[in-house]
Amino acid sequence: MYRKFLLILLILLVFSGCAKKSDVIKVGIAGPMTGDQAKMGMDFRNAVTVAVEEWNEKGGILGKKIELIIGDDQRDPKQAVAVANKFVNQDVVGVIGHFNSSCSIPASDIYNRAGIPMITPASTNPQLTDRGYKGVFRVCGRDDQQGNVAAQFVTSKLKVKKIAIIHDKTTYGQGLADEFKKAIGSSAEVVYYGGIVQGDKDFKTVLTVIKTKQPELIFFGGIYPEGGLLVKQAREIALKTPFMSGDGVIDPKFIEIAGAKDAEGTYLTFSPDPNNIPTAKAFIENYQKKFGELGPYSIYAYDAINIMLKAIESAGTTDGKVIIDKLYSMEFSGALGKIKFDNKGDVTIAPYVVWITKGGKFIEYWKP
Amino acid sequence: MFFQQILNGVTVGGVYALIALGYTMVYGILELINFAHGEIYMIGAYLGIIFIGIFTVIGLTQYSIPLAILLSFILSALFCSAYGFTIEKLAYKPLRKAPRLSPLISAIGVSIFLQNYVMLTQGATDKVFPHILETTKIEFFNLTITTLQVFIIITSLLLTGLLHLYVMKTKTGKAMRAVAQDKVMASLLGINIDRIISVTFIIGSGLAAVAGMMVAMYYGLVNYSIGYIAGIKAFAAAVLGGIGSIPGAMLGGFILGIVESLAASYLSSEYKDAYAFVILIIILLIKPRGLLGKSQ
Numbered sequence: 001m002y003r004k005f006l007l008i009l010l011i012l013l014v015f016s017g018c019a020k021k022s023d024v025i026k027v028g029i030a031g032p033m034t035g036d037q038a039k040m041g042m043d044f045r046n047a048v049t050v051a052v053e054e055w056n057e058k059g060g061i062l063g064k065k066i067e068l069i070i071g072d073d074q075r076d077p078k079q080a081v082a083v084a085n086k087f088v089n090q091d092v093v094g095v096i097g098h099f100n101s102s103c104s105i106p107a108s109d110i111y112n113r114a115g116i117p118m119i120t121p122a123s124t125n126p127q128l129t130d131r132g133y134k135g136v137f138r139v140c141g142r143d144d145q146q147g148n149v150a151a152q153f154v155t156s157k158l159k160v161k162k163i164a165i166i167h168d169k170t171t172y173g174q175g176l177a178d179e180f181k182k183a184i185g186s187s188a189e190v191v192y193y194g195g196i197v198q199g200d201k202d203f204k205t206v207l208t209v210i211k212t213k214q215p216e217l218i219f220f221g222g223i224y225p226e227g228g229l230l231v232k233q234a235r236e237i238a239l240k241t242p243f244m245s246g247d248g249v250i251d252p253k254f255i256e257i258a259g260a261k262d263a264e265g266t267y268l269t270f271s272p273d274p275n276n277i278p279t280a281k282a283f284i285e286n287y288q289k290k291f292g293e294l295g296p297y298s299i300y301a302y303d304a305i306n307i308m309l310k311a312i313e314s315a316g317t318t319d320g321k322v323i324i325d326k327l328y329s330m331e332f333s334g335a336l337g338k339i340k341f342d343n344k345g346d347v348t349i350a351p352y353v354v355w356i357t358k359g360g361k362f363i364e365y366w367k368p
Numbered sequence: 369m370f371f372q373q374i375l376n377g378v379t380v381g382g383v384y385a386l387i388a389l390g391y392t393m394v395y396g397i398l399e400l401i402n403f404a405h406g407e408i409y410m411i412g413a414y415l416g417i418i419f420i421g422i423f424t425v426i427g428l429t430q431y432s433i434p435l436a437i438l439l440s441f442i443l444s445a446l447f448c449s450a451y452g453f454t455i456e457k458l459a460y461k462p463l464r465k466a467p468r469l470s471p472l473i474s475a476i477g478v479s480i481f482l483q484n485y486v487m488l489t490q491g492a493t494d495k496v497f498p499h500i501l502e503t504t505k506i507e508f509f510n511l512t513i514t515t516l517q518v519f520i521i522i523t524s525l526l527l528t529g530l531l532h533l534y535v536m537k538t539k540t541g542k543a544m545r546a547v548a549q550d551k552v553m554a555s556l557l558g559i560n561i562d563r564i565i566s567v568t569f570i571i572g573s574g575l576a577a578v579a580g581m582m583v584a585m586y587y588g589l590v591n592y593s594i595g596y597i598a599g600i601k602a603f604a605a606a607v608l609g610g611i612g613s614i615p616g617a618m619l620g621g622f623i624l625g626i627v628e629s630l631a632a633s634y635l636s637s638e639y640k641d642a643y644a645f646v647i648l649i650i651i652l653l654i655k656p657r658g659l660l661g662k663s664q
Binding site: 034035036038039194195196197200204205208209211212225228229232236237238253256257259 | 372376487492493503507591593629637638640
């Protein structure tokens with residue numbers, strides 16, 4: 001009797017699960033929603049919310065409403081894996097995320113096993129798509145492409161001969177620093193190469209060592225809190241060398257931390273200014289009305305979710321395999337322009353340009 | 369470069385020393401490692417930013433920036449003293465007769481609570497200290513030091529000196545030493561133990577607040593999690609110098625800062641946080657009671 005009762009209960013549970021599943025289409029959005037990089041996570045979330053509201057107003061997808069499931073990975077790889085498992089258990093159809101490469105890579109193992117497609121708006125480490133997983137995509141560029149553009153700029157425009165390279169030991173930061181170093185090759189001498197600890201606040205020791213090597217440029221692979229402090233503290237010990245970094249630093253907080261005066265003239269590699277892209281205009285206006293100023297990756301998150309939803313729509317099913325096939329074969333036109341994935345899951349055209357900090361603002365500066 | 373690194377190390381060491389004082393005083397009297405102490409330091413840093421913000425709004429910073437900063441220091445120290453006082457009354461006093469592990473667990477609980485409390489009320493993102501103070505560089509013999517660094521070093525030395533005098537020369541200080549030696553005997557001689565313990569927490573928290581605000585000014589960046597690593601390192605400094613000893617805490621703080629700085633520059637900067645604990649292990653192996661600790 002007792003056993004029968006348990007069996008009935010189990011069957012009921014299964015059915016209740018099914019009933020809930022068919023109500024809505026769940027899409028996961030993952031990134032650092034709290035912690036020191038919370039702003040990036042919020043940018044994702046806001047952009048994705050804009051897109052989902054647009055779709056739901058038009059009646060949703062496959063006749064169902066879209067529901068966003070938010071996962072907070074706190075920029076911690078362990079937490080990212082927990083978020084990924086949570087998504088799988090909640091029957092998410094597709095995932096937009098994560099932000100940090102160090103989170104996207106372990107999380108992609110889980111999505112790949114579950115057959116769920118993921119599109120990251122911001123993880124640029126080559127490893128993410130180099131491991132041959134089907135269903136792992138990104139709408140941003142790769143660090144090797146980014147490192148190449150930075151190296152081109154340094155050797156052909158700035159024409160420096162001695163470079164110091166610092167990274168924050170994360171997959172993204174060290175990856176970018178390594179790619180940059182590789183691209184520099186023998187055209188300039190790397191006089192210093194070393195890591196710092198993410199979350200640390202005191203970099204004067206490293207900078208003092210660098211100062212004795214007299215480099216003509218400091219390149220930093222990492223995120224804006226450390227970037228801002230590095231610039232500020234370099235100027236404090238009278239190290240006036242030009243400073244260059246990658247897309248992880250492009251955030252107004254960088255200038256706020258370093259101080260507008262010290263940040264003046266620092267370079268960074270990033271994609272072209274969305275304000276100059278005609279297709280982005282509608283999204284930018286809509287976003288600004290709801291959430292204010294755009295974050296650096298808002299537009300990528302917006303395109304990522306739209307691509308995912310379009311693929312689900314044309315697949316006509318929530319079966320991950322069919323959606324993934326559609327993602328590889330279709331060409332999408334988003335706010336950033338035309339996007340097509342190659343067989344690795346990278347975008348076929350990844351434009352990087354060099355920006356400069358001027359008068360407390362980031363300005364597009366140089367095209368390769 | 370060697371002397372420049374020593375200078376960098378001494379600045380950081382001064383901050384460690386100020387936080388370490390709080391650990392060492394509380395341990396001396398209660399034999400309790402107050403894990404919430406790092407959080408008091410973090411709250412001090414936040415309060416500094418908040419008060420500077422208030423003074424900017426009411427226009428005091430336009431009138432006199434040094435006055436605004438001084439007032440922020442005092443107010444932040446007062447608020448943190450209140451935090452320290454309250455924490456002791458709520459979280460440690462009811463457990464004074466409990467086994468030694470209980471107040472320790474309570475301290476960890478308070479630490480977690482305060483971190484989350486600040487995260488929820490102040491937000492999870494980094495707060496930037498307003499750039500109101502123009503830092504001037506002083507250059508001599510190829511060395512560069514900012515006025516702020518000088519300020520940090522002098523303040524920490526001065527406060528440690530004052531505290532040492534207070535404990536050695538005043539009546540309350542004498543009572544503190546008596547309580548540290550023997551609580552029962554001290555109470556039999558008419559010393560109000562509760563009062564002495566409160567005073568200890570008030571002074572320690574005030575010093576941590578000063579350290580917090582100096583760090584906020586020096587780095588210009590504060591978030592809710594800075595108390596953890598700073599607290600652990602200051603604790604290492606306190607043990608290094610001999611826990612319970614005030615000059616020891618100062619010595620430990622400076623040694624830790626300098627070793628960290630030199631090791632990061634000559635060995636590798638990637639393991640900067642590890643050196644503090646390597647030193648701690650070595651000292652504990654050779655001199656288990658710390659550099660200036662009393663032998664029992």
